[in-house]
Amino acid sequence: MLKAKKPGRQGLNIIIVGCGKVGSTLIEQLSKEGHDITIIDKNAQKVQEIANLYDIMGVVGNGASYSVQMEGGIENADLIIAVTNSDELNLLCCTIAKQVANCAAIARVRTPDYISEISYLRERLGLAMIINPEYEASKEAARILYLPTALEVNSFAHGQAELIKFKVPNGNTLHDMTIAHLGKNITSDILICAIERDGQVYIPSGNFLIKSGDIISFVSTRKDGKHFLEKIGFKTHQVKDTMIIGGGKAAYYLAKQLLNMGISVKIIENDRKRCEELSILLPKAIIINGDGTDTELLKEEGIEYAESFVALTGIDEENILLTLHARQVSNAKVITKINRITFHDVISNLDLGSVVYPRYITSEAIIAYVRAKQNSMGSNIETLYHMFDHRVEAIEFRVDEESKVTNIPLMNLSLKKDLLISFINRSGSIIIPSGQDCIQVGDTVMIVTTHTGFNDILDILE
Known part of the structure; x- marks a missing residue:
């Protein structure tokens, strides 16, 4: 079943192995951008649903099998993206594809064992990219805790520049100020790129009038960004401590970065065996074996005095409720990890502080x-x-x-x-x-x- 390019279309032939959360997000984004997509997954029902929904090709089978890849048209593919739940399977899919076809290959690899070997693996296996969603999500969370007044901090130019998002509080000096006035009188070292007000997004010009309640994204160097936020009355020191609920891969990656930044870390995890592993991996962190959704335990462990609180359980609903609880009982900076929920409007009305979406981080890098x-x-x-x-x-x-x-x-x-x-x-x-x-x-x-x-x-x- 070989596929020829559709006439008049400049898209790529892309094979995606695995239609879980990341796979589905990629299919949605890449089909919008006009690429020819074939999906491969063992789950026949999933393949059928997604293939019908996006009008794309679907193959049921093991993506690391040579014959299944041939059926999916690997010889004509420009790119294979392996995002199944197994790191080893993803690497194998890409290795086989590279032997058969002259295509680029991207693998999702999440296990901490491989994190230090990523550049070696990429080079030896000839991959275009190895992506680790939990690690990327933890980097985003760490940047936010370094500058806790921000809702989001994204890094550009290899970390030299940052895109920082914050909400203008009531009574702030920016209220009723034009962007031109801000540039002349407060600082010219930042650039306001986008402003959201009442659900509308504006790319503002100099005469745009800022109002309290606006959500502003600006770009600057890290130092200038901090300086600007200080000037308009925000506290900008990094948090001193953090409480993390859930001890999965993202929690491990985040704790490691925070401890290196001098921030003390407490992790609450339900699984006793995982607690033992974490206490060996992170000797400087405090690891508590217990139910992170138990409000009494949270109180006992000092949630009321925590400077930051990060909900990283594997269940989105739990993370949302934990964040709402932390907001009620403390002044902590909160970060919520959301993996699959698509109720964007509901989520943005819940005031969850900073929300991190690992699957979007992954799909953006690939797109x-x-x-x-x-x-x-x-x-x-x-x-x-x-x-x-x-x-x-x-x-x-x-x-x-x-x-x-x-x-x-x-x-x-x-x-x-x-x-x-x-x-x-x-x-x-x-x-x-x-x-x-x-x-x-x-x-x-x-x-x-x-x-x-x-x-x-x-x-x-x-």
Whole structure:
């Protein structure tokens, strides 16, 4: 069953092995972007449902089997993405595909044993990417606890620049201030990229009037971001301690990073055997064997005085209830991990503080790679991040050659509406651009836009 490219379509032929949470998210996103997708999974009912829903090809069977991959059209594939529940199976799928076809391969690998060997594995097996959702989610949570006034902190330019999201509180100095006034009088070292108000998202111009209750995303270096938040009256010191409920992989990765940052960690986990493992893996953390949903136990362990509280159980509903409870009984900075729930409106109305979605982190990294692979022009996507429920995209492009956007002052470029050039990274130094700045070959450039599907830096032009 070989598939030829559909006429007139520039999409890639992609095989996705595994239709769990990440697989389904990828199928939804990549089919929207016009790629030809074949799914492989052992569960015939799942394959049938997803294939019908997205009008794509489905093959029932073991994705690591040579004959099943052949049936799925591996010889014509541009990319195979293995996201089953087994790390070893994912690596095997990719290894077999690489032997048979000239395609790129991406594997999801979650086990901590492999984390230190990722670059070795990637190189030896010739993979385009190995992605670890729990590790990526824990990095996002650690960045938030480093700057607890933020709702979200995302990293660009290899950590040199950050996209920081916060809510303007009542009575804050920013209320009724224009963005131009902020730039002149408070700081010009940050750039406000997007503002959400009453469910509407705006890419603001200089005369946009900020109101309390607005959710603002801005870009800056970590130091300048902290300085700006201090200036407008936010506390910006990192938390001193954290209470984590659930002792899974994400909890292990997060605890390890927090302990390295000098933050004390307490983990509450139900499974006695896992507690013993964690106490060996994390000798500096306090590990409590108990039911994290027991309010008496939480009180005993000091939830009322905790500076931060992270709900990382495997059950979304439990995480949500734990966060709501922590909000009631303490002033802790709360982070909630949500894996599968799609009730976005309900979740955003619950005021859960910072919400981390491992499957979106995974799918964004993969979609960034797919878009970069699809594009053979003079720039490449380094980082892609969806904001405000996928209504806004922040994309970092690497500029590899001269084009219509290079060496021309930004004010003279005819840019699409609803688009901002938010920073230029030139040899590791971050420029918050003015109209006089130019994009040069070798730069990476981050744009924020309500348009979707940009593959190349030239897409910013009208």
